[in-house]
Amino acid sequence: MAGPDLVHLVAGEDVRYTLTGKALETWLPSLLAACDGRQSVETLVADAPAARRDDALSLVDRLYGERILVDGDAQAAHTPQARQLEVEGAGPLFERLRGHMGIATLPPLALLVQDRLDPEAALRFNERCLGGDRPWLWVSTGALARGYVSQVFLPGVGPCLGCLFEHFRRLTPTPELHDALREHARQGGAIPAVPFPTEGMGMLASIVDWKVAQLSLSEPSPALYRLHVLDATSLEVATHRVLADESCPWCGADAA
Numbered sequence: 249m250a251g252p253d254l255v256h257l258v259a260g261e262d263v264r265y266t267l268t269g270k271a272l273e274t275w276l277p278s279l280l281a282a283c284d285g286r287q288s289v290e291t292l293v294a295d296a297p298a299a300r301r302d303d304a305l306s307l308v309d310r311l312y313g314e315r316i317l318v319d320g321d322a323q324a325a326h327t328p329q330a331r332q333l334e335v336e337g338a339g340p341l342f343e344r345l346r347g348h349m350g351i352a353t354l355p356p357l358a359l360l361v362q363d364r365l366d367p368e369a370a371l372r373f374n375e376r377c378l379g380g381d382r383p384w385l386w387v388s389t390g391a392l393a394r395g396y397v398s399q400v401f402l403p404g405v406g407p408c409l410g411c412l413f414e415h416f417r418r419l420t421p422t423p424e425l426h427d428a429l430r431e432h433a434r435q436g437g438a439i440p441a442v443p444f445p446t447e448g449m450g451m452l453a454s455i456v457d458w459k460v461a462q463l464s465l466s467e468p469s470p471a472l473y474r475l476h477v478l479d480a481t482s483l484e485v486a487t488h489r490v491l492a493d494e495s496c497p498w499c500g501a502d503a504a
């Protein structure tokens with residue numbers, strides 16, 4: 249609800265916020281309406297009158313701080329993209345997926361396949377992808393008891409692979425193992441590959457192919473942007489939604 253120099257934010261019958269400022273009613277309602285999770289703050293603010301952009305930025309900052317505005321997720325930002333795998337990594341699943349790369353006619357979807365528990369290599373891959381303009385995906389059988397196919401990560405929106413690793417760290421009773429493995433790898437230490445059932449690898453490869461196909465659809469399954477977890481013993485598959493982590497050292501607010 250807008251009036252001279254003010255905008256009320258209303259939820260149900262309650263006025264939750266009253267924001268005031270010179271001529272606020274002329275630009276703020278359209279800016280808030282455009283906050284659909286698909287555009288960056290920079291793009292949204294660029295549509296405000298030039299003289300009001302600083303006000304707009306500080307207002308967005310305040311509303312974000314108070315969780316009135318929240319980050320858009322990858323699903324909201326989805327646009328159909330026909331892409332083909334560009335695979336790196338090692339092991340039998342890597343060999344298998346490398347055969348799915350096809351002839352290079354489509355733009356790439358970067359994929360790292362890991363057959364060992366090597367978070368350092370995964371995070372270096374994530375860093376490279378964060379600096380690029382193509383989506384990325386991570387597949388691992390390194391946890392031995394479980395195989396993972398990550399959600400498709402998109403540049404500039406939603407979680408990154410670092411967010412997923414932070415999620416794992418919070419769940420594990422031994423987060424120091426993750427740090428010790430990274431340090432071991434940084435010192436040049438070898439990390440051995442681990443075995444995984446062949447049938448399980450086939451299922452992980454199928455999930456990867458399915459995600460590549462889903463990425464090209466205008467209305468993909470929400471599972472495109474979910475983590476798939478395959479139990480190596482029972483071959484049961486579950487999916488999990490992993491959100492962007494504000495404290496993620498790679499893509500979060502304080503990322504270098």
Ligand SMILES: [Zn+2]
Nearest residue numbers: 408411496499
């Ligand atoms: Zn992140």
